Amino acid sequence: MNTTSEETTIYYHGTKADLKIGDLIEVGFSSNYGTQRKAKYIYLTATLEAATWGAELAQGEGKERIYMVEPTGSIEDDPNLTDKKFPGNPTKSYRSQHPFKVIGEVKEWQGHSPEQLKVMKDHLEELKKQGIEAIED
Template identity: 45%
Template sequence: MTETTSADRGPFFHGTRANLRVGDRLTAGRPSNYRPDVIMNHIYFTALRDGAGLAAEVAAMLGPDGAQPHVYVVEPTGDFEDDPNVTDKKFPGNPTRSYRTSAPLVVVEEVAEWTRLSPEAIEMWRGRLIALREGDAEIIN
């Protein structure tokens, strides 16, 4: 895979259940927020704050009891590419402005506000995630 630097200049966001601090570096080679048995080759991020919010809420749902969603402004330290999990395979181009990199992301700040999922949407996602787990499907590879 050849990575290229996108024309997208951000700002960029990362959603997770991890409690991070300004200056922390997110690196590849760690367990997935979604499937802890999967070691990630990339770090995923988006230029859409609410997209990162969705990722954070899903990660918190899949985490231990009491896990809280967090959205961070992040800065890529190297080249990045469109996320092939959602671009071209599922959507033409990159309307989700979703990316991945094997280089670290640096946490710039935590975002306090994003559009939160409604209780109905949370239940819908919970049902989808249960179905995916029961089917042993990969959520993100």
């Protein structure tokens, strides 16, 4: 039996969109953050923690969901987090202009407490008042 020691990274995307296995998540839709302008990038993470924030902070009234996704092209460190907030990218947050293919959904995950959510939403609201976008191009 031939085995390899290479680990396959699992990537996640938190959202309120209702997607199915095989669907593509693509650029060009309204961003879930800031002024909701058309997104030039789509975002994914290799940590369930960061995906949880993505699902909880996404705009809209839909059910919070976390999908397992597979990049179809190159990905790069998310400059909105890397070195600005978390040097070295410990959140393992990335972005791409190439679609992500939905390969599964995380059905059971633990959300943040109402207090933690309020603190984060208040912080994002304060940034918005200062004219600072949560997502930069």
